[in-house]
Amino acid sequence: MTRLAELVLRRARERTGPGTMDATATDRQRWQPRWLRPTVAGLWCEPGRFYIDPTRPVDRAVITHGHADHARPGHRSTLATAETAAIMRARYGDDAGPVESLGYNVPLSLGDVVVRLVPAGHILGSAQVAIEYRGCRVVVSGDYKRRPDPTCAGFEVVPCDVFITEATFGLPVFRHPPDSHEVERLLQSLRLFPERCHLVGAYALGKCQRLIMLLRRAGYDRTIWLHGALVNLCNVYARAGVQLGPIGTVSGGARRALAGEIVLCPPSALADRWARAFPDPVTAMASGWMGIRQRVRQRGVELPLVISDHADWDELTATLDDVGAPGVLVTHGREEALVHYAASRGYRASALSVAGFEDEDD
């Protein structure tokens, strides 16, 4: 952190006292649920005897969604939506272990708590976890976004006592433009450079399929070409009823024929040897980080597309008000700004550090 930021923060703390910036130890004990707490293996719900998105093999896991840093294989038993279960099976095969699927908004008793999975709008099958215990309801948002996504059910607001929210894009500089605007920029670039292949880095699960659907909605009906690593998950989406239209797989020498076409690949492949031999590629990337110029340059991206599956600042702050939970725990990203904001809006707010998540490409 820069000297300036430290100074401003210190001044603010002196001015407002510790309670509004961060809960003191006693305050935390009063309002934070002691029965749901971070451990080295992940967020642990004691009366329900389960972990949410555990980082290591456990007896019972509740999985919010299929991204690899949330859905890991090898648990003795796993609870997730049917779509997440399908994603885990497609990724891990038998290693996924036994996955019990639970429909959205179907209450299920686990130990002494009642659990519900509620649409989170992040990717296909993504869920918030609502847990009720002795008259207190806690909602773990998992990863979420608020804007409509043609590939998954939209986020549902669940009023609760404590809301545990993600904050991947928890700074007010993150305000993602409309998807349609970004997709139009990709199509515009295709028109300006019709002889260049447009190579778009997109996270294999969720972003890839959403981008395909956004292109279809914008009227793009040509074959969209895929890196091999994206095919498996596209098939999962297709089986779940997401109509992706004509897609093809890039193979060997055929690359030279892809001038003027759109090719999707995992972000890591953009800088990989795989990316060679495409005709004069325009390197694009679809990610919420693409709103920050330095990130764009670091990646060597020529056409940054700000398309994210995470809530931006406006969505995060609006969600706090929509959910209306008096207690807010912020995890998974740039917690400090959102904690500060929530506190300034009169919520009891604190950071909650849960290890093991990465979303640099999202």
Place this chain on the structure above:
Amino acid sequence: MRAFAELLEGLTFAPQRNAKLRLMDRYFRQRPDPDRGYGLAALTGDLAFTGAKPALIRELVATRVDPILFALSYDFVGDLAETAALIWPGGSPSASPPSLAAVVETLSGAGRKDVPAFVEGWLDGLDASARYALLKLITGGLRVGVSARLAKTAAAGFGGVPLAEVEELWHGLKPPYLDLFAWLEGRKPRPETRSAIGFRPLMLANPLDEDELDRLDPSAYACEWKWDGIRVQIAAGNGEARLFSRTGDDIGASFPDILADVDFAAVLDGELLVAREREIAPFNDLQQRLGRKAVTRAMMTRYPAHVRLYDILLDGDEDLRGLPLSERRRRLERWYDAHRPGRMDLSPLLEFADWARLAALRASSRAAGIEGLMLKQWRSPYLAGRPKGPWFKWKRAPLTADCVLMYAQRGHGKRSSFYSDYTFGCWRNGGDDATADELVPVGKAYSGFTDAELVELDRWVRRNTVDNFGPVRVVAPALVLEIAFDAVQVSTRHKSGVAMRFPRVHRIRWDKPAAEADRLEALRALIESAATGGEKLASGR
């Protein structure tokens, strides 16, 4: 502003020159006058606003944004204008945001105290990308990787005319360049510029292919030293004077000492140097003077500027460019005798009977301030651009050093999947523990290898990576690169204390053990100073 913002964004991230030209061409085609003219002026650096400073941005943001949220955001983003553009809580962009022309014209007519209110209003009406463009525009420094010359190249391409014609007109034109665009679109004749102080595109030389030397007649060529400064043009008349860089940028503000001595009417071609008692200082000294907006008396005393004259293009109103070099040289000498401006002298001609004698002269030239030789056909007229044939540059043979590859980074554009940017180092004694040697970086090279070698280097980097810092790969110190470079200079900005000029990969020494690479002391021994040079300005004639 929308279209201008899109243009800037495209230019910022497009690595290829051609893509940048296409983006500018599209902008000129799609935008009406006077917007496109102001866009062009912004890219060539011909717009300047006085009332808008970074402090204004801070003040405006402070009225709208929580200071803690701003501090955290600025910390993350790292750029003031970008942070402000992204964080600005403008509700919804207005249906009719201000045009670039409206912004430029309003600001240039506004009083200093009215500027904040205008800027605030515009910020509210624009989206984030256009807000960024606005803030960069008004505070100066677009930094989109486009030189003034590239922007002029795009304008010339748009009109299908030679770049030289646009450059020659340029300094007689003012934003928003309505006459220029009318001419480029064929609606009006070429704008008239009779200004004495306009820029005349320079005549440039091609590298000499030594195999061709035997086919050239020595008596047909004039020869002079290739001075190691920057090529400039002095244009003066009617009590005004300008100093232009090779690309037509007006750099006079950095060199008031040169312009102070200009009281004549002529257009001269020469080399800008730092010289003490007519002795040329290393390029490094000149670098201290380049790119400064204001220059102090102390700087001028410490690094006195000097122009060594090569050619005369106009004498008074008389255009000499059609005359052969032999005649122009006579005119230059006659002109110089008549005026004798301080801080200027003539670049001497070198006597030589045959190519062998000249080659020996070139081989012996190791002095600071000399880059090699220039060969100019006596009968050549002064032609804009780089015509094939009449002028050759024959640079002295490069120096080389064996260095060890230390870090690699990916390139851009076609090279974006290749580790093509190499930082290399030399050995030195490891400080505290005097028994161990350590590598210290001495330079960075991106060129000099073939495509096939690049593939091999890339593979080697991937197999020998020992660590990563963001996009940078640290490799095992095991590969020796023979680096060619033009000179070594003292540098306080580099850990090694030295900087190479034009380093490039000369050979890849797959065979050589890293421990046998050169030591830093060997490089330091190559540092030049004026005092050690053998070729002080000799009369030559």
